[in-house]
Amino acid sequence: MPDSDLENRPLLDRGRNAIRRVGSVWGGFRDFILRDNVLEIAIGLIIASAFTTVVNSLVADIILPPISLLADQSFSENFLVLRHGQNASAHYHTFQQAQDDGAITWNYGHFLEKLIQFFVLGLTLYALGQLYQLFSSETVIKYTMKCPICRKDISTSAKRCPFCTSWQDGSNMSNHD
Known part of the structure; x- marks a missing residue:
């Protein structure tokens, strides 16, 4: 037009x-x-975010303080100075001092703290999955094994491998027809 x-x-x-x-x-x-699944995903993400906050607090507020007592400083304050900042003769007592001076640091304590949080979160989720299975007929945790023929991971309850189609009881196909 x-x-x-x-x-x-x-x-x-x-x-x-x-x-x-x-x-x-x-x-x-x-x-x-x-749509139903969009609402379910949104609710799941909100719950997961809240759950992660609780587990991170468990690690930061309950688990790490006793470990920090052994090191006489906060676990996340463990760092190595790779290159000093503007004040090259300075000795940094905290990560914040080093950062304020422009130093380049290797923050291994912060990384280890996040690694501990990851493992505690995984362990807690596994425990919740086990608890859920106690009260439900549905399985959340799927156990696997290696197919003896093709070596792919398959369900322990599989009668036949979905990859190579071999029978898992060791018999040939003519016995199952």
């Missing part, structure tokens, strides 16, 4: 067309956001 024709169309007609397009976009967004 040429520009001159567009200018000649009534303003009201162009407004209706714009409202129709916005309504179509809004309807598509509403259909997407209100």
Whole structure:
């Protein structure tokens, strides 16, 4: 449609067309956001975020302080100075002092703290999965084994390997027909 024709169309007609397009976009967004699985994922992410906060607090506030007592400083304050900052003769007592001076540091204590948080989170999630299985018929934790033929990981309850199709009881296919 040429520009001159567009200018000649009534303003009201162009407004209706714009409202129709916005309504179509809004309807598509509403259909997407209100799907069951999107809401389930959103709720799961919120719960996971809160759960992670609790586990991180468990590590930082309960587990690491006794370990820090052995080192006479906060666990995350363990660092090595790789290159001094502007004040080359300075001895840094805290990571913040080194950072303020512009020093380059290797923050192994902070890394170890995050590593401990990761393992405690994994262990806690595994324990929750085991607890859930006690009260539910559904399995959360799927146990696997190696197929003796193709060496791929398969379910321990598999009767037949989904990769190489071998029977897991050692018999040949003619016995299972």
